[in-house]
Each structure stands twice: as C-alpha cells, then as structure tokens.
Amino acid sequence: MNWSHVKWIFHREVRDQLRDRRTMFTICIFPLLLYPLMGMVMLQVAQFHREQHVSIGIFGLENWPSDSPLILESSDPSQIQWKTLTVDDSIGVTLEQFQSVQTQTNSEVKNKSTESYIVDGKAAEKLLRQVHCDAVIWVPPGYHNSISDNPLVILSNQRWERSQLAIRLLAEKLEGWHLSWIRTQLAWTELGTALVDPLAIRQLDVSRPEVKRALVWTKILPFVMLIWALTGAFYPAIDLCAGEKERGTLETLLCSPARRKEIVCGKLLTIMCFSIGTALLNLASMHLTTSIVMAQFSGLGAIDMVASLGPLPLHSMGWLILLVLPISAMFSALSLAVASLARSTKEGQYYLMPLLLVGMPLVMLPMIPGVTLSHGTSVVPVTGAVLMSRALIDGEYGLALLHLPTVIAVTLFCCFLSKRWAIRQFESESVMFRDSERSSVAQWLINVWRQREDTPTCNESILCGLLILVGLFFGRFSLSGMPLSWTSVVQSTxxxxLGLILAPALIMATMLTRSARKALRLHRPRPLEIMAAASLAVCLHPTYVAFAAAVGNEYKLGEQTTSMLMQFDSIISSTPIWQVLLMLALIPAICEELVFRGFLFAGLQRKGGQVRAILGTAAFFGLSHGVLQQTITASVMGVMIGWIAYRSGGVACTIAFHLMHNSISLLLASYSSRSVNSPHWLSWAIEQSDGHLAYTTTWRILSVGIAITLIAWFATRESVFSKRRKSVVLNDLYEQQMKLTA
Amino acid sequence: MDFVQVQNLCKNYPDATRGEFKALDNISFAAKAGEVFGLLGPNGAGKTTALRILATILQPSSGSVRIYNFDVTEQADLVRHSIGFVSNNTAIYDRMSAWELVEYFGRLYALPADRLYPRMEKIFRTLQMEEFRDCPGAKMSTGMKQKVSIARALIHDPPVLIFDEPSLGLDVMVARALQSIVMDLRDQGKCIIYSTHIMREVERLCDHVAIIYKGKLLDTGTLEELADRHEQNDFEELFFQLLTKGDKGHFDAKPPVDLGMRIRTASTSSQGRAL
Incomplete structure (x- = not known):
C-alpha cells in the first residue's frame, strides 16, 4: 500500500467535495439550519399553546348527594367547564331519550370504582351535538339516596379527541369524589379513614438529575446520529463512485499509478470524513438548539418538560463522538461498495433505500424497551455499539468495559469485510465497466441453458439459498403450531x-448444470475420512452442547418455544428410536448436506472462493433453522462442516458428521426423557445429572484433545480441491507442451 | 525496440443476453519508439477494449501484452508509469482547474516538487494552456479539456502514449492542433498508439496501422504495404473493402505479423518542441 497515493487521492476528493455546493448543503449547511429552525418553530408553537378546555354537561344535578357536591370550583381541574342542563323540551332531550340511548348502545364500560356506566355509541352523538358538550353525565333520580343502585350514565363520542379528554378528566374527577365520599362515610363510623389508604408509599428516585435528563437523549441521539452518519456517507459515496463513472473521470484514475485498493482507501477516508462531520455537526447543532429551547421553556414555566428533557449533558456528547468513529467507518465502506455498483448518480440514489432498510433494524433494535448491553447484543453490529454508548452515557462503565472488546472486534470485522467488498467491486471489470443492458428474460434463459457448466455459478447458488429460506419462511407459517403427534413430526420433516430444502437444489442442479453429480459434490467416499468425520462429530458434541447451553443462557427461549420443545421431547421419547433416527437424523443429514455443502458450496467456491463458500453455506445453514438460538449454534457448526466439506472435496464426510451429530443429540434427548440411565460401559463419558444425561468432565476434556487431533489430521491431508487443481495445471502444461512439440 | 508488443490478445466478456462475447479475438501487433501506430476500426470493433488492456484498466482473457518490456498483467505498476492514456471520454474533473488536475496526477506519479512544477510550466507553455490554467473543468471547452488530458498524460514523461479517438468531437482547428502535438511527440521518440476511424487522420499521422473489425485483426502494416497488398491507393476505399470482406468472412488467412519488417522508419530527430 502506497500511503502517498492514498493521501493525494484523499486530499483531492475532500477538496472536490468541499467545492460541491449540493453536497455541502446536504451534509453540512442543512444540519446547521435544521435544528435551529425546528427549535424556532417549537418556541413559536409553545407561545400560542393553550390548555384545551372541555365542556361537560350534567343532567339531574339536583339528584346528586348534597353533602358531597360534585362541582367544586376550588378543586376542579381548570380544563373542565361544567354545564348544568335540565331535561326539558327547550333542548329537546327527554328522560326517555336517555333511557333509549342507554338501551340502544352496544358498548358499555363499567367503571368499578364509581359504579357508573360510560356509554359510547352512535345514538349518543346526536344528543351530544344538541347540548354542545364533549361529554354528558346523567344523574338518575334517587341517586342521592343510593349511589350503588342507580348507575350514572356518561355519554361520550370517542371519535372526538375532546370527548376522549373529557372522559379522562371526568374519570379522574369521579375517582377523587368517590374516595372523598368514602372518607366522609367512614368518618361517621368507628373504622376511621385509614381504611381508604391503608398503604403509605414514599417513592424516592435515586438517579442523578443530569443522568435522568440524558435518559431520553440516550435513546434518541444514537438513532439520529446513525441516520446522519449513513446519509453523510452515502451521498459522497455516490458522487465519488457513480458520479465519477458517469463523468468518465474514474477511467483516468484507474490507469494512474494508484492501485485499486489505494483508490478505495483514499475515497473511503473521504467518505468517512464527511460521514463523521455530518453526524457531529448534527449533534452539535442539536445540542445548541436544545440548550436554547430548554432555557426558553423553563422561562415559560414548562418546568416538568425541562426536568425530563433537559439540555444534553456534555459527557454524553463525548461518548457519542467516540461511537461515531467506528460506525462511520463501517457505513462508509458499505456505502462505497454499494455506490460502486451504480453506473450513474441516479442509479446510486436507488440503492440508498435498500441500504437504509437493511441498516434500520439494527439501529431500531436498541430502542426496544428492555434491550440492554449483554453478551448477546454486543455481537450484533451497530446495535452493540449503540448500546455501548448508552451504557457509557448512563455511567455504567463496568458493563461497558466488559463488552468493549466484543463490540470493537465486531465493528472492526464488519469494517474489514465492507472494505474488502468495496475493493472487490473496484477490481471487478464487470462492475466498473458495466454498460446499460436491456433485459430480455427469454434470451437470458436460453443462454443460461446453453452455457450450463458442471457446477452452478455463484449467483445460482445464492439464488438457491434464498429460495430455500423464503420457502422455509412460508412453509413454517403453514406448518406452525405445536406438534401433536409423531405423525405430524414426520409430515413436517x-x-x-424433501419439499422445501432438497427439491429446489435438485431442480436447479438438473436444470442449470451439466452434471448433477458434480453440482451436488457427490464423489466416491473415502472410508477413512468418513470415519474421521463421524468421530469428529462425536468428539465435538460435548463442546457443542456447552456452547448451545451458553447461547441458550444468553438468548432465553420464549415460553411458547420452550413448551413446544418439551412437547417435541415427549413425542420422541414415546417413539421407537430407529424411527426417530431415520426421520430426524438421517433424512436431514442427507438433504441438508446435499443442498448446503453440495449445491450451494459448489457454486460459492468457484474462482477460489473457499472462505466464501464455508462462511456462506454456514450462514444459509444457520438461517434455515427457525429459532434464533439454533441459528447461532448451527451457523457455528456450519463453519466446521463447511471446512470438512472443503478438505474432503464432497458431501460424504459431511453427511457422516451431520448424521452422527444429530443422532447423538437425539439419543441423549430421547433417553433423558425416558429417564433411562446411560449404559455401564459408557459411564466414564455420560452420567446422570439433574434428571438428564450429561457428559462427564473427563470426556469433555478428552474429547477436545481428540477433536483437535482429528482436525489436525484433516488439515494436513492434501485436500481434494488442491489435488484437482494440480491435475488441471498439469493437464494444461501437458497440452501446451504437446502444442509446442507439434 | 518494440515499445508495445501484443501477442494473441483475446478478451471475452460474459454477456447476460448474448452469452460469452469475444471483444478481441487473437490480436497481435507491435509498435516501436518514434512511430505512430494507428489502430483502426469502426465503432464497436474492439479498439477501446484493446487500448484499455494496454492501459492496464482491463485484464486480458488470454495472450500477452508488453509495454516498454513490462507485462501488463504481472507488472501493471511499472506499465502505468510507462504510459500516458488519453481517451475521448476521459473527462476531467469539473471542480478542479487545469493546473490542479495536472499537479494531482504529477503527485500520483511521485514527481518531486522541484521537477513537477518546472515540467508543468513547460507543458502548459508548449500546449498553450496558460490562459485557462486556473479555469475549472466545468467551464472548459472540449478542446481545452483534451489539452488538459494530454498534459495530464505527459506529466511523467512516459515513453508510450495511448490516444483513444482523441479527435472525436473536436473542431477542425483543435483537431489540427492535436495532430501537430502528436507529431511533435512522435518526433521526440515516443511510441504512440492512436485509435481512430477518421481516414484523413490516419493518412496524416500513422506510420503503421492495424485494422480490426468485430474483435479480429483484418490486416496490419504500413500504409504503402496495405495499398500494395490490396491494390487500392485510396485508403478510405481500402478500409471499406476490408470491412466488407471481414463481414463475408474472407479473412481466414490473415497475414502473419512480421514484427521486424518496417518500411517507413520514423524520424527520431528532435525537431519538435520537446516536452
């Protein structure tokens, strides 16, 4: 890497962007203007804001108990305007009408505390309009004698906001009156008023005022900052990639001494610079505006609001600035890679929305109540960083420090992947010099058929994986529900x-390739490797169980899933074991391996993409398992199986591994459910623990050692892939030699 | 010495609708110092693809390309230091002045300041660019832009210059000035690969030509050789005849490229203005 090239490219790009008025306005000027303008509008609105008043009509006030009046001017909320009404012909309301309204309405909400009825319905609307009130109470005759036998009738129209407010205020008012009435009644007895409030509660808030004020900001600010970091990255990225392609200047740069990765680094630094700048400008502008607005609000007397949403503490800003660096780096690399796909600025704009849609859940996840920084959330990109910043703002330094290495490692890894993807895009001729093509589906299909090769292409494999995932998504909806019997388990499996996983791959292998055998990576099995793979599954199982338990602790299963799994365990415990192994070990092992380590692996590993194939198939394999916990464990195990598939060159070994792994899991679960003890000859490896069969410590330690030895054995064996490559090279050399000789 | 050696060059593009498309099919030619080598062909013949491979922007599918004795695949960095690439669609940066742009590329070629600025002054003077040296790219005329592109390609004084249809869209005056610059560069001993489909330019500039059509080399040689071989003195007519034969597939037996045979030896005198 020639850093001088990177420096000069960065220098030029920054200068170029600073001279672009549109970019400068969008990412620099606009944030500076936006928040002050919003603050100004808020202040204007606040000046004209008045409390909303509601009008409540009351019929039959004369029936209300005289010793405890309802309307007290001194204690009533200032928002309520009482309107005493009488049932006479002048307003056209009669007692019969009230009674008919009460009987016609469909919905009645019984207020237990006041023993009154709040009536809502279409018929009430006409009445409310007639008396010009937001809500109306009808006090029936004889109410003052027995309030429990004569329910109050309250009419409202819940379609009107004012009516909703009136009902809320009236409910509070009646609640207060009710307690006061009870107190008055009890005062005449020997019981005393203490019965009404038997519990004396004194609530104390120990949070520091500045932390409390920052609480709302900790949720809002990371979100705002991330959105601006992404926006600030994407617009320069489009200009620097798609814009340069469109203007024809990229070709000039590509034939300069700067290498592609140096060009990417120079551009990436520029985009990062603008992404960070935009996010920080927004933060600064927001901070300044909120400080001023809050000061103004406190002047206007909105003390409650200022206490709950005070100006942003300065130390929070510091932590957010630290957060923005890695996040901007990741967004910048991602934006650069996505923008390099576009041929023109216009096309680049189309890619913004998908990028936002993909990134948005990660940004929104920390805003869900109850989501905090943990081992589970710290490994989620973006989310972990946001939660980390929140922990730092809240002053939970111990928690933040505990998860800091994970969050940094995940973020840096994502940055590395995004940057690598961006460099790949720049090195790809088909991306850099893509002409606008007309789409002709028929012609495309003909060519796909004509140009079939022995193995699927990378795109075909990815398409197959996506089809399977979509099929499983819809399939699970139709098959969802508690498994009721072994028959339903068999049908579902x-x-x-066969239908949702194997069939798409088989169809594609037949239609899109010349050799289904090669496409599914079926090769002559080598017994020694198969035995080694099966043994490796046995030895890795204790580690897998421990890992699955750790994942289960971190991401707790929901009650429904837990009960479903328990039901599942009870079903398999009452089924002959050979049937369980056939349906849940052998069939999944064959189908899933043919698809994931067969068809998908074959396509993804083309053109030297072994790492891509291992990680890609692991991801698809993991995602094909519906439950999150299984997705994580299956993905990790998928990497191991993918590596075996790479080393062995086919699916025979992976089927053996998968079959053995599933069989052990099922046997342990089945025998645990049947409360069967482990055989005597296996007591050194398996023991009874808390009513379940578990591995002994001796076997756990021993198994790790044997597993490492087996992995080393696989690693040192010459892979089938390299053998084939060598033979291809030798064949080529031989052919060349023959040509030269001729 | 052959500064440019192209042997059996092939370039295939994957095409979603046409299948694999052969943009270049077994092309061979060579060009040496102090000559203008014309790469001729109609639109879509594969000229730009060939020149992009020479400029290391694209990778060849097969065959060998050596520039200044460096391989374009294995020694791309050294090749980039040995060439200057000017294309008709090589736009310049809108928000940079001519001076800033040339300086930027000079920096990328790692020229020290004490060499860079005197050279820039010289190039700007020679190409008569001093009037618009501070003018931003967006406000330049096509002729001005092309001059800036040439200045950018010359800043590191490369032995090989690649011009891809540089006169496209230029008026007669600017096109003449451009031809004059090319002839000057040839006289300084530069090897110039010049792609065009304007026959007058070919007759005026090129010492050797290679005619390609639909990715295949139809013929190569000096203008005199081609005229003798095809018994046609009017070069435009000759070009047309070759393309017609190419369409009918009459070019199965194309003449072998004799890299040692040269009739017109280009002048290496320094009569022109040295850059």
Missing part, C-alpha cells in the same frame, strides 16, 4: 426436508 418430509415437507421441510
């Missing part, structure tokens, strides 16, 4: 494994 057959439909899922």
């Amino acid at each position: 057959i439909v899922t494994q």
Whole structure:
C-alpha cells in the first residue's frame, strides 16, 4: 500500500467535495439550519399553546348527594367547564331519550370504582351535538339516596379527541369524589379513614438529575446520529463512485499509478470524513438548539418538560463522538461498495433505500424497551455499539468495559469485510465497466441453458439459498403450531426436508448444470475420512452442547418455544428410536448436506472462493433453522462442516458428521426423557445429572484433545480441491507442451 | 525496440443476453519508439477494449501484452508509469482547474516538487494552456479539456502514449492542433498508439496501422504495404473493402505479423518542441 497515493487521492476528493455546493448543503449547511429552525418553530408553537378546555354537561344535578357536591370550583381541574342542563323540551332531550340511548348502545364500560356506566355509541352523538358538550353525565333520580343502585350514565363520542379528554378528566374527577365520599362515610363510623389508604408509599428516585435528563437523549441521539452518519456517507459515496463513472473521470484514475485498493482507501477516508462531520455537526447543532429551547421553556414555566428533557449533558456528547468513529467507518465502506455498483448518480440514489432498510433494524433494535448491553447484543453490529454508548452515557462503565472488546472486534470485522467488498467491486471489470443492458428474460434463459457448466455459478447458488429460506419462511407459517403427534413430526420433516430444502437444489442442479453429480459434490467416499468425520462429530458434541447451553443462557427461549420443545421431547421419547433416527437424523443429514455443502458450496467456491463458500453455506445453514438460538449454534457448526466439506472435496464426510451429530443429540434427548440411565460401559463419558444425561468432565476434556487431533489430521491431508487443481495445471502444461512439440 | 508488443490478445466478456462475447479475438501487433501506430476500426470493433488492456484498466482473457518490456498483467505498476492514456471520454474533473488536475496526477506519479512544477510550466507553455490554467473543468471547452488530458498524460514523461479517438468531437482547428502535438511527440521518440476511424487522420499521422473489425485483426502494416497488398491507393476505399470482406468472412488467412519488417522508419530527430 502506497500511503502517498492514498493521501493525494484523499486530499483531492475532500477538496472536490468541499467545492460541491449540493453536497455541502446536504451534509453540512442543512444540519446547521435544521435544528435551529425546528427549535424556532417549537418556541413559536409553545407561545400560542393553550390548555384545551372541555365542556361537560350534567343532567339531574339536583339528584346528586348534597353533602358531597360534585362541582367544586376550588378543586376542579381548570380544563373542565361544567354545564348544568335540565331535561326539558327547550333542548329537546327527554328522560326517555336517555333511557333509549342507554338501551340502544352496544358498548358499555363499567367503571368499578364509581359504579357508573360510560356509554359510547352512535345514538349518543346526536344528543351530544344538541347540548354542545364533549361529554354528558346523567344523574338518575334517587341517586342521592343510593349511589350503588342507580348507575350514572356518561355519554361520550370517542371519535372526538375532546370527548376522549373529557372522559379522562371526568374519570379522574369521579375517582377523587368517590374516595372523598368514602372518607366522609367512614368518618361517621368507628373504622376511621385509614381504611381508604391503608398503604403509605414514599417513592424516592435515586438517579442523578443530569443522568435522568440524558435518559431520553440516550435513546434518541444514537438513532439520529446513525441516520446522519449513513446519509453523510452515502451521498459522497455516490458522487465519488457513480458520479465519477458517469463523468468518465474514474477511467483516468484507474490507469494512474494508484492501485485499486489505494483508490478505495483514499475515497473511503473521504467518505468517512464527511460521514463523521455530518453526524457531529448534527449533534452539535442539536445540542445548541436544545440548550436554547430548554432555557426558553423553563422561562415559560414548562418546568416538568425541562426536568425530563433537559439540555444534553456534555459527557454524553463525548461518548457519542467516540461511537461515531467506528460506525462511520463501517457505513462508509458499505456505502462505497454499494455506490460502486451504480453506473450513474441516479442509479446510486436507488440503492440508498435498500441500504437504509437493511441498516434500520439494527439501529431500531436498541430502542426496544428492555434491550440492554449483554453478551448477546454486543455481537450484533451497530446495535452493540449503540448500546455501548448508552451504557457509557448512563455511567455504567463496568458493563461497558466488559463488552468493549466484543463490540470493537465486531465493528472492526464488519469494517474489514465492507472494505474488502468495496475493493472487490473496484477490481471487478464487470462492475466498473458495466454498460446499460436491456433485459430480455427469454434470451437470458436460453443462454443460461446453453452455457450450463458442471457446477452452478455463484449467483445460482445464492439464488438457491434464498429460495430455500423464503420457502422455509412460508412453509413454517403453514406448518406452525405445536406438534401433536409423531405423525405430524414426520409430515413436517418430509415437507421441510424433501419439499422445501432438497427439491429446489435438485431442480436447479438438473436444470442449470451439466452434471448433477458434480453440482451436488457427490464423489466416491473415502472410508477413512468418513470415519474421521463421524468421530469428529462425536468428539465435538460435548463442546457443542456447552456452547448451545451458553447461547441458550444468553438468548432465553420464549415460553411458547420452550413448551413446544418439551412437547417435541415427549413425542420422541414415546417413539421407537430407529424411527426417530431415520426421520430426524438421517433424512436431514442427507438433504441438508446435499443442498448446503453440495449445491450451494459448489457454486460459492468457484474462482477460489473457499472462505466464501464455508462462511456462506454456514450462514444459509444457520438461517434455515427457525429459532434464533439454533441459528447461532448451527451457523457455528456450519463453519466446521463447511471446512470438512472443503478438505474432503464432497458431501460424504459431511453427511457422516451431520448424521452422527444429530443422532447423538437425539439419543441423549430421547433417553433423558425416558429417564433411562446411560449404559455401564459408557459411564466414564455420560452420567446422570439433574434428571438428564450429561457428559462427564473427563470426556469433555478428552474429547477436545481428540477433536483437535482429528482436525489436525484433516488439515494436513492434501485436500481434494488442491489435488484437482494440480491435475488441471498439469493437464494444461501437458497440452501446451504437446502444442509446442507439434 | 518494440515499445508495445501484443501477442494473441483475446478478451471475452460474459454477456447476460448474448452469452460469452469475444471483444478481441487473437490480436497481435507491435509498435516501436518514434512511430505512430494507428489502430483502426469502426465503432464497436474492439479498439477501446484493446487500448484499455494496454492501459492496464482491463485484464486480458488470454495472450500477452508488453509495454516498454513490462507485462501488463504481472507488472501493471511499472506499465502505468510507462504510459500516458488519453481517451475521448476521459473527462476531467469539473471542480478542479487545469493546473490542479495536472499537479494531482504529477503527485500520483511521485514527481518531486522541484521537477513537477518546472515540467508543468513547460507543458502548459508548449500546449498553450496558460490562459485557462486556473479555469475549472466545468467551464472548459472540449478542446481545452483534451489539452488538459494530454498534459495530464505527459506529466511523467512516459515513453508510450495511448490516444483513444482523441479527435472525436473536436473542431477542425483543435483537431489540427492535436495532430501537430502528436507529431511533435512522435518526433521526440515516443511510441504512440492512436485509435481512430477518421481516414484523413490516419493518412496524416500513422506510420503503421492495424485494422480490426468485430474483435479480429483484418490486416496490419504500413500504409504503402496495405495499398500494395490490396491494390487500392485510396485508403478510405481500402478500409471499406476490408470491412466488407471481414463481414463475408474472407479473412481466414490473415497475414502473419512480421514484427521486424518496417518500411517507413520514423524520424527520431528532435525537431519538435520537446516536452
């Protein structure tokens, strides 16, 4: 890497962007203007804001108990305007009408405390309009004698906001009156008024005022900052990639001494610069505006609001600035890679929305109540960083420090992947010099058929993986529900494994490739490797169980899922074991391996993409498992199986591994449910623990050692892939030699 | 010495609708110092693809390309230091002045300040660019832009210059000035690969030509050789005849490229203005 090239490219790009008025306005000027303008509008609105008043009509006030009046001018909320009404012909309301309204209405909400009825319905609307009130109470005759036998009738129209407010205020008023009435009644007895309020509660808030004020900001600010970091990255990225392609200047740069990765680094630094700048400008502008607005609000007497949403503490800003650096780096690399796909600025704009849609859940996740920084959330990109910043703002330094290495590692890894993807895009001729093509589906299909090769292409494999995932998504909806019997488990397994997983891959292998055998990576099995793979599954199982338990602790299963799994365990415990192994170990092992380590692996590993194939198939394999906990454990195990598939060159070993792994899991679960003890000859490896079969410590330690040895054995064996490559090279050399000789 | 050696060059593009498309099919030619080598062909013949491979922007599918004795695939960095690439669609940066742009590329070529600025002054003077040296790219005329592109390509004094249809869209005056610059560069001993489909330019500038059509090399040689071989003195007519034969597939037996055979030896005298 020639850093001088990077420096000069960065220098030029920054200068170029600073001279672009549109970019400068969008990412620099606009944030500076936006918040002050918003603050100004808020202040204007606040000046004209008045409390909303509601009008409540009351019929039959004369029936209200005289010793405890309802309307007290001194204690009533200032928002309520009482309107005493009488039932006479002048307003056209009669007692019969009230009674008919009460009987006609469909919905009645019984207020237990006041023993009154709040009536809502279409018929009440006409009445309310007639008396020009937002709500109306009708006090029935004889109410003062017995309030429990004569329910109050309250009419409202819940379609009107004012009517909703009136009902709320009236409910509070009646609640207060009710307590006061009880107190008055009890005062005449020997019981005393203490019965009304038997519990004396004194609530103390120990949070520091500045932390409390920052609480709302900790949720809002990271979100605002991330959105601006992404926006600030994307617009320069479009200009620097798609814009340069459109203007024809990229070709000039590509034939300069700067290498592609140096060009990417120079551009990436520029985009990062603007992304960070935009986010920080927004923060600064927001901070300044909120400080001023809050000061103005406190002047206007909105003390409650200022106490709950005070100006942003300065230390919070510091932590947010630290957060923005890695996040901007990641967004910048991602934006650069996505923008390099576009041929023109216009096309680049189309890619913004998908990028936002993909990024948005990660930004929104921390805003869900109850989501905090933990081992589970710290490994989620973006989310972990946001939660980390929140922990720092809240002053939970111990928690933040605990998860800091994970968050940094995940973020840096994502940055690395995004940057690598961006460099790949710049090195790809088909991306850099893509002409606008007309789409002709028929012609495309003909060419796909004509140009079939022995193995699927990378795109075909990805398409197959996506089709399977979509199929499983819809399939699970139709098959969802508690498994009721072994028959339903069998049906579900057959439909899922054969119909939704294997069938798409088989169809694509037949239609899109010349050799289904090569496309599914079926090769002559080597017994020694198969035995080694099966043994490795046995030895890795204790580690897998421990890992699955750790994942289960971190991401707790929901009650429904837990009960479903328990039901599942009870079903398999009452089923002959050979049937369980056939349906849940053998069939999934064959189907899933043919698809994931067969068809998908074959396509993804083309053109030297072994790492891509291992990680890609692991991701698809993990995602094909519906439950999050299983997705995580299956993905990790998928990497191991993918590596075996790479080393062995086919699916025979992976089927053996998968079959053995599933069999052990099922046997342990089944025998645990049946409360069967482990055989005597296996007591050194398996023991009874808390009513379940578990591995002994001796076997856990021993198994790790044997697993490492087996992995080393696989690693040192010459892979089938390299053998084939060598033979291809030798064939080529031989052919060249023959040509030269001729 | 052959500064440019192209042997059996092929370039295939994957095409979603046409299948694999052969943009270049077994092309061979060579060009040496002090000559203008014309790469001729109609639109879509593969000229730009060939020149992009020479400029290391694209990778060849097969065959070998050596520039200044460096391989374009294996020694791309050294090749980039040995060439200057000017294209008709090589736009210049809108928000940079001519001076800033040339300086930027000079910096990328790692020229020290004490060499860079005197050279820039010289190039700007020679190409008569001093009037618009501070003018931003967006406000330049096509002729001005092309001059800036040439200045950018010359800043590191490369032995090989690649011009891809540089006169496209230029008026007669500017096109003449451009031809004059090219002839000057040739006289300084530069090897110039010049792609065009304007026959007058070919007759005026090129010492050797290679005619390509639909990715295939139809013929190569000096203008005199081609005229003798095809018994046609009017070069435009000759070009047309070759393309017609190419369409009918009459070019199965194309003449072998004799890299040692040269009739017109280009002048290497320094009569022109040295850059």
